[in-house]
Amino acid sequence: MRNKKVIAVSFFGWLTLLLAACVKQEVPAEARVPVLPESPYRYDTLPIDITFDPFGGHEIDNDVATLGRVLFYETQLSINNRVSCGSCHFQHLAFSDRTARSKGFLDRLTPRNTSPIVNVGLQEAFFWDLRQSELSDMVLDPIANHIEMGLEPRPYMLAKLKNLPYYAPLFAKAFGDSVITEDRVSDALEMFMRALVSVNTRFDIGRNTGFVHFTEEEELGRQLFFFKFPCSACHGGSELSGLSEAANVGLDMDYEDDGVAGIHESGDPLDGWFKIPTLRNIEFTAPYMHDGRFATLEEVVEFYNSGMQPHPQLSTMLREHTDGGFFSLGTPLGSQSALDPLGRQPLRMHMTPEEKRALVTFMKTLSDHNFIRDPRFSDPFVIR
Ligand code: HEC
Ligand code: HEC
The missing domain is CATH 1.10.760.10 (Cytochrome c-like domain)
Known part of the structure; x- marks a missing residue:
């Protein structure tokens, strides 16, 4: 039993080392820190008067969305710390990518064009083939995806987040205590997706x-x-x-x-x-x-x-x-x-x-x- 554990640990250890060796890391993880406004941004307001609700009836919590924003740009959510959601979904391109197919954590290409992200509260199914209807499940898919971010299994993802000192206060603000769980990660990412509302046209x-x-x-x-x-x-x-x-x-x-x-x-x-x-x-x-x-x-x-x-x-x-x-x-x-x-x-x-x-x-x-x-x-x- 003990041996098995050692083997399992060293397997992941080696895998990480191997990946790290294969891929040049531009910035050491410890050097990246989020800088956030003193009081959270208001994600629950709209820039102009419109006749429809682009949130699709969903309540927007500014603290949960703030945590979601940090997670969206968190490169530690990929196995080799190179790729975040924002590496394919660029804000200046309305959260899409400029190439036909995007590069994942090992520079392998996604099979399809990266979708822009906007007004997801008004949509009921996601991805080009509509394969996901639950946004909260959907947001975790890219993290585990073997081309996109490659971070599996889930406990390993949580362990990586727990190692980063800026998350405990962010989770506490968003959820009342600093416990980091898979559900909370997906809730926060989902909230940030819902906050990406674009109506000022x-x-x-x-x-x-x-x-x-x-x-x-x-x-x-x-x-x-x-x-x-x-x-x-x-x-x-x-x-x-x-x-x-x-x-x-x-x-x-x-x-x-x-x-x-x-x-x-x-x-x-x-x-x-x-x-x-x-x-x-x-x-x-x-x-x-x-x-x-x-x-x-x-x-x-x-x-x-x-x-x-x-x-x-x-x-x-x-x-x-x-x-x-x-x-x-x-x-x-x-x-x-x-x-x-x-x-x-x-x-x-x-x-x-x-x-x-x-x-x-x-x-x-x-x-x-x-x-x-x-x-x-x-x-x-x-x-x-
Ligand atoms: C029968 C439904 C339908 C009609 C009618 C239709 N479209 Fe589309 N449109 C689609 C679908 C589905 C796609 C994605 C197709 C694909 O990638 O295989 C698409 C893609 C597009 C895109 C690219 C979107 C992107 O993000 O890549 C544009 C632009 C577009 N359509 C404009 C138009 C215009 C202009 C017309 C009228 C001349 C039109 N469409 C008529 C269903 C339709
Ligand atoms: C390596 C590039 C890449 C990364 C990293 C990535 N995505 Fe995507 N994303 C894509 C591609 C490609 C698609 C379209 C895939 C498909 O339809 O099969 C997509 C689709 C989506 C959609 C669906 C939009 C729609 O209208 O159907 C959402 C939402 C989304 N991604 C959110 C995220 C989140 C959240 C993360 C981080 C946890 C993330 N993505 C990470 C490439 C990426």
Whole structure:
């Protein structure tokens, strides 16, 4: 029994040493300390008056969110102390990454494009294949993930946090005593995710004023997005914060990544279906799509205009209407059948150059320039 323990300990010891030797550590862990405001930032307030609740009814506790912020930027939550959540989810990129696939703790690449994080209170399922519906479970997944942060098993994660002197007071403030548990780590990370609310955009302000301050091009783009082209049928839901539903948009005839089909055992025909992503802050989150294949918004618009493939699962929303008309709402999104019984061809939108420009300009009214600079969401660590 004793021997086994020694073997187990030395196995983890060796593994850590081996990893540390393989990978150059830029900053010794002891040198990184969080610097926080005297009284906690207010995460429970909104910068502008809006008609919806971007927290989705969840109470925001400022002390728990503060702890979550520190954990989000904590590199010790990866096995070799190199990677934090913030290493792939960059604030200045609206919590996405600039590359098609992100580098994990050993520089291995994630299989998909890093999702931005925004208004998660209005979403019910997470990841491109919607595989997680519980945000509190979801936030621990990347820590254990063998590509992202590689920190397993959980007791080892807790032991690492207990070794860092700044956590005891942060846990005490957040939860009443300084005990560090897995549930508290996930609650705090979840709270910080919920605090990442972005509503300070020309679009949201516009809604309060009847869009009178929109330029002509922005207004044209808005009309096209909501009324002429089918964009809002998918992207308009949950206050444009992304849907907990998925669709196949005909990127390929044969998808390399099965998407939602990969997590359904029932053999549902959900091949090539991916989460309908938010278009909030889309200006900052290039490259686009689940695999980051498009570098610019212009490329995405051209894809919808002329590039959709006749994949058998292509959404009925994106097929030619049988009477030659543009688009009809037809079946509601949630219950649309995967296969179009009429076998209609992919929609060709025949956009003019002016229309394409206007769509892109409109999408940029969804940018929240304060969100990507807000000190409440920034990396609190400094190097001493
Ligand atoms: C190595 C890069 C990397 C790290 C580190 C990382 N993530 Fe992610 N994150 C991703 C990728 C890639 C996806 C999309 C994965 C997928 O859909 O299969 C993602 C998706 C997400 C989503 C889903 C958003 C949505 O709209 O569905 C959230 C929330 C999230 N990550 C939070 C976190 C948290 C919290 C941490 C730290 C505990 C973290 N991430 C660490 C790369 C990373
Ligand atoms: C049938 C639902 C549907 C319709 C209609 C639709 N989209 Fe999408 N959109 C999606 C899905 C699903 C994705 C992700 C696809 C993937 O990665 O496989 C996506 C991705 C995008 C992205 C990239 C988002 C990112 O974070 O990478 C942009 C931009 C976009 N759509 C804009 C538009 C515009 C503009 C229109 C109208 C011309 C439109 N969409 C119509 C479902 C739809």
